[in-house]
Amino acid sequence: MKHKNTIKSRYDDLGGSDYDMRYTEEQLAKYELIMDELPEANLMLDNGCGTGLLFRFIESSLVGLDLSSELLRTARERVNDVQYLVQGDSEYLPFRDDVFDAVVSVTVVQNLMKPERLPIESARVSKPGSNVIISSLKRVYEKVEDITSIVECDYLMLNRVFTDENINDWITVSTKKQ
Template sequence: MSADVWEVGDSYEAYVGRWSRLVAADFVRRLGVPDGRRWLDAGCGTGALTSAILTTGPARVTGVDRSRGFLRSIPAAATPVAGDAAALPFRDASFDAVVSGLALNFVPGPERAIAEFARVAKPGAVVASYVWDYTTGMRMMRYFWNAAAEVVPAAAQRDEGPRFPICHEPALRAAWAEAGLTEITTRAIEVPTVFAGFDDFWRPFLGGQGAAPAYLVTLPDRDQAEIRERIRSRLPVETDGTIPLTASAWAVRGVSPHPAEGGA
């Protein structure tokens, strides 16, 4: 993973985990994996996607993540494994479904992770992932990076939009094809992200978990305050004080080919 800091489960949940759970539920519903199958959640984090899988019916889920702090938060019904998504500690053709949520862009050389997903998938298995649309779709982060770059121009180099080219629909489709996967489809998933007020929006940025919060805590108090106030002045606020935003992710789904079809 990158140096964007991913260790403290509670801080991650406040920042983005609560929204990723909404995306995960929509993502799993559309995969069409029958009950009772063996799943791998690669880069499972605090278990948003793992939880969504377990709520759909009987399933055996293994969650892999490099962060032992995150692994302590995944559901007890899943099997936690400390490991690297780009070097999975499993035999070839081990899983009926291989999925990954909001993790690919944090793997150096994501194509290596996707090749690993294809390797450990059984013939006919679903291989799927979703990533935030950092360019325009993840609005809470877009407000932050736009304001940060105005206050500290160097912040533009840390902006997740240009930093993560895999987080675009054409790149996902091409990466799945390169890994030898078939029946590839992509779609957008949009969920509401309604904040109770500005404090509910801003406090998670102070937790240090994720690219934007990890960057923010390196700045002097004066710059942090200026970024905060610029964002506060721009956010839409309802009469009850809530802040209604949305978050969008790109999802990709493919199938591991049978030997007769060729593949990776």
């Protein structure tokens, strides 16, 4: 629990405007890269939504989850009527099984105490056949195999890995097994 409180405090202290100033350009480049991997979805989860930058790309209903109340406060200013924000834990998602048509977790996994929980929880809350996108910082997971070994689990089939040298993350695209 101490680790989670440290992460939450770090992002709360950073605040939404500083977060956006520091990370917007980098995060938007990642979102642009994954948009083709997100087919029309009725309901999507942005797990680790931060300040809600992904919301500008998505026309379907989107649920944003983040541990930081300060980042969610900024996201609240950015969302429209069909978006929902939840403060919660990425390792233990507060949603029913088989709810989402897609789950996106961009630059979240390296902040987790138990990173192997992220693909398991993402698969649990997504519908069978749904895409699950997980990205991780290359400076934390230095080799692509470091992240694919976490993402490949009993519930997900790894389809693709973006290794673009201009992006600071490895981006994995998986499908929830039927």
